[in-house]
Amino acid sequence: MRYSALSVFLNGLKGNKSWQPAWRDPQPKPHYDVIIVGGGGHGLATAYYLAKEFGSTNVAVLEKGYIGSGNVGRNTTIIRSNYLLPGNNPFYELSMKLWEGLEQDFNFNAMVSQRGVLNLFHSDAQRDAYTRRGNAMRLHGVDADLLDRSQVKAMLPFLDYDNSRFPIQGGLIQRRGGTVRHDAVAWGYARGADSRGVDIIQNCEVTGIRRENGRVTGVETSRGFIGCDRLALAAAGNSSRVAAMAEMRLPIESHVLQAFVSEAIKPFIDGVVTFGAGHFYVSQSDKGGLVFGGDIDGYNSYAQRGNLATVEHVVEAGKAMIPALSRLRVLRSWGGIMDMSMDGSPIIDRTHIDNLYLNAGWCYGGFKATPASGFCFAHLIAKGTPQQTASAFRLDRFARGYMLDEKGQGAQPNLH
């Protein structure tokens, strides 16, 4: 059933009793052309684009819990393409372009909202770093503007300009950046993939990868063995554990990143703002809650919960940036598990096993990448060659010395 204002109206007249399931609940078939492990944003997007762009519909997405139960359902919903390096920027800009047409494409309102992403800077060195970044964006045709202090003040008069430890000098804004209703991304892709024939199989945990003669033949799951011609891993957060089933060790550590939402208030902040003098970024959801976050807790973790010290650290930075947050209340905190890679950039590549494909290492930037990640991973699976904008995301780049290190922090994941 196509979604539209008319369908909402007609169904409303009939008491909303005729709506169909957004996706089926199929039994797994014995064999698929492609199995995607992980029913998160990236896995579902991969299935969607496989079916829609590459005509591959004999595809299953296996999800151990419910779809969207990983990081697509627990992030701070920000989209942007303000990347620095030539290996990254075109990929994220592809993602942004896909976001811009996504809802009409998959007929689901994911509330892609381009209200702007503003990065504040507080020193000459930060200004220069953002100038470098903004120019890299401009060179690729991505929108970027440098704002001075008075322009920032006109836009966000309630930041701390007068009493702050690190006075705000200005900011770099990408006006096309913004937020997206995160859960809806998973649902929209799931519905779009399902309607094209993809089987989305929830409560199906992969427990083993069966191989014969150096090729993957299928996966052992909590619902039995399922065969496949090609196996694609999109299980960020747990990539190392899944890869271990094929005796692979990855340049990845799993870390917990906390995020927060405040009580709902009337419109307060329009776009996304990031603090330059501490780890804090914030936007306001369409429901009114301030959605915010900071840095990762810093230690390896598979528990989707963090530490109070980090909570305090994030909130301190928040109040330092916006004193008026003081008497608002934080409603809820949660944690997601990040694939923190060794250079802060992701991996979309083939592996040493010919028909095993890997999509991993998204650090805390995976949400904004969802459309391009799915598109490029589908391209790789369908054609066997990397999509051009994702061609730097190679697994062997660490061994060969071609890291994509935006922050320049090197092989210590908790610093990226």
Next chain:
Amino acid sequence: MTSYRLPTGGLVDRTAPLSFTFDGKALSGLAGDSLASALLANGVRLVGRSFKYHRPRGILTAGASEPNALVTVGTGGRSEPNSRATMQELYAGLVATSQNRWPSLDLDIGALNGLLWPFLGAGFYYKTFMWPGALWEKLYEPFIRKAAGLGRATYESDPDQYEKQWAHCDLLVVGAGPAGLSAALAAGRAGARVIVADEQAHAGGALLSETATIGGASAPCFAAAMVAELQSLPNVQLLTRATVFGWYDDMVFGAVERVQKHVAAPQAHRPMERLWRIVARRALLATGAEERPLVFGGNDTPGVMMAGAARTYLNRYGIAAGRKAAIFTTNDSGYALARDLEAAGVELAAIVDSRRQRPSDYRGKARLISGAIVTDARGGKSLSSIRVSHDGRTEDISVDLLAMSGGFNPVINLACHRGGRPVWSDAQGAFLAPESLAGLALAGAANAVTGIAACLADGAEAGARLAAELGFAAAPDSTPSVEDDIIAAPTAPLWSVPGSKVKAFVDFQNDVHVKDLGLAVREGYGHVELAKRYTTMGMATDQGKLSNVNAIGLLAQVRGVSPGEVGTTTFRPFYTPVSFAALAGAHHGRHFQPVRKSPMHDWAKARGATFVETGLWYRPAWFPQPGETHWRTSVDREVRNVRANVGLCDMSTLGKIEICGSDAAAFLDRVYCNPFLKLPVGKARYGLMLREDGMVYDDGTTSRIAEDRFFMTTTTAYAAGVMNHLEFCSQALWPELDMRLASATDQWAQLAVAGPKARAVLSQIVDDDISDAAFPFLAAGEVSLCGSALRGRLFRISFSGELAYELAVPAGFGPAIADAIMAAGEAHGICAYGAEALAVLRIEKGHVTHNEINGTVVPSDLGLGRMVSAKKPDFIGRAMLAREGLQAPGRAQLVGVVPLDKADAFRSGAHILAAGAETTLENDQGYITSSCFSPHVGSSIGLALVRNGAARHGEEIVIWNGLRGEITRGRLCAPVFVDPEGGRLHG
């Protein structure tokens, strides 16, 4: 408006009236009231509007779970939106304002949404507002955003102070109701250090609302006696107005104490709130149970209230929440209210009991309708009647208060904060805490125990048991006898009632009703987490305290499975919302981060320096002289003066590390990529430190003071990181080396004296011979100063490229020595120079800083490839440096950049394009890492990292700063603009 306050009863102080306002209207309450009770006493029923449909809402509860009665309390910088009226203590002059309504609470345009409800079902917005695409941001979303949210936040600053405190105890008891108090007593009497925290203003919990007699005393009196004994025990600390909001790893609990939220005039020397981090060896949750609402049509009408809440308003606050009441219950707790209402003389029209079985011990006069349900409540803004269905008939009963009880959910939130999942109990008809929680136990109603006597006993037993686990000899006291204790045994849950004509709400604040959940299941969102996200149930400010279990029950019904199979959503901090202020404490404004000041700070300040933040440091940026109005004038003068005469610059912020021991040289040889083993005593050497991945980490000079003693300097920015790194190397990698490290950054004031006249100036200060022969370039050692008045360390090193020295003296002597140098230098035209001039001087010389050492460069990228030792068997970074990509052609390399036209300025962050190349990212050749105006060259100059830069000196390029609209033609050159031969350093 007549008062709903009863003539007698309650724990309020009838001699202490307090005036307050609600939506501008002057009202009066009593000391001891909550804002909610005071509103009820004044007959205010309509208190708020719901989120989506703007339905009129009243007061539903008497506690922390309140979803409806949210108001903005206070004004100006102290205004707090979304405050629960049920948790706000009344004080004189309190200003409360209703929310989410326009133009007024009574007449709210937003309520028109309610008419559209058939089209605004769960998730309707995912299905529409998509065409035309451009209208989402321009029309639909602004409209939705405007409608969203509850209260309005102030943009004013908060005038109050906040603080944080750690506490340690043997036993933390959360909740000071009957179970918590008796547990605390049992453990406290045994000598355990106990902290009891309760969110209410007064300890006692349910006992404060209870009419039973305990040990011959009234329940509140009995509670007061227990509290008095607890307060007499030195090992027990009782925190009231303190909500434990989270259970974190290692038995750390977060709590927030509302120290002054209840006072009319907060005292400036006390915090408004205090954040506690409580480390407990054991914890006991005595958090009680939450009464479940019943889900029937119009159950959100003001006047429909939880039965327990109605009883609290009656017994604790002396208020009849209505003139004519009915009770709708599934269990015996409704009868406790019935008894108390009748005793207070409130008319009770009916008790609607969903059970067929008549409770044998009800002796009141009210009409008891068994096997009956309320299908609908009516009245709009104030309840006027209910429709009761029983035995196939319906009848309407006019009432203005309906008290409901659907059974109880133990409050187990904290028990689930560390990953444990609640367990469904068919016997209890409720979710119970996860089993086998290390260090944490539950008692009383939180443990699904019912009845006062049983809760007292359960608490005492738990307190004694936990104390005994920690080695305290404790035995629970015998429990006092309790009279008139109505024990509400668990009954089968009633998830929804059939036959409702209008919307039956599950989540009150977010307006999720029964049909929304059915729709969610029908559309494939039946998993409890998906249903939550699709319908928004449980996502309001109350986090589903009242609604979640009902929603789970309804999902279970629709799906045809047990509630246990549906499972719960995840309980996460915060139990109730916590202010940003409390979590931030004192760390905001100027106190967001500490300030570091060089020992020369005041000296520089006295000389009129303009300071700049550099990490935590403040450094002098330049020293404006009279008549200089532009920073460049000052900086250019300082630079010229250093090149022409001499200047003094504070270098104290550089990291300084003392390294000593017989293996100190061997250690340095391993942490630097260049050799240090054979550095002679009395010599300094520039060192380059790599990371294990081969990238340059930091640089600096290290001097050998003695055979077994070195003095290392690091960059200011990486001082702490390098110290940590060296400690790692010495402790974790090579503990067998005989050496020790100590940070000496704050121990030394270090002054650079640079310029052709540096020796002439310094030789007046230094007693030793510092002639070029005696103290050549890169000499280092201890010297005597000012006629043996002081000893310092002198290094002949130069960041400026001039004849230069750095003199280190014990920190406290820095200003005096600087004064002496300035006096000695006066005749030579000495000036103080700041960080900006220092930067110009080093860019002119092509010396790198962390602008160039950006974490992605290897030594050869910086032209320092020859420093990397080919002979040393091992050093940090050696192995990975050999990778193909780190040596491949095409890497970015350090170059200098000048404009073709000297009048053209350019800036750091501009990119480099080949002349004539299209402006695309593919054509990007690199970027300007550092730039300045060079008085020596007479134009902008820059350092840049450019692809194959070392081989491109002389090439014409474009300096592209499209971000600022500055496109400049330039030329690549060697990265040194002054004295390329280095002659000035020597001599």
Next chain:
Amino acid sequence: MASLITCPHCGARPKEEFTVKSAALPRPSADAGEAVWFDHVYLRDNPRGAYEEYWHHTSGCRRWLVVSRNTATHEVADARDASEARP
């Protein structure tokens, strides 16, 4: 993690006094070869469960510790001085 780390020198101290580095792995010998070094610098087991990692008591005794911690439960089993607990 670890709200608290029991430092062998200082006792139980709050997490924010510490800095965590990464997996506690033995540093290969200089001549171990590029493959071994690559493995050491870049590849991780990243297990769900028992894990050993380097923590630095930065705001305390400034000793590096090898902390045995469970990445699923965050329980700390042990913390030893790194000089005595070389992996």
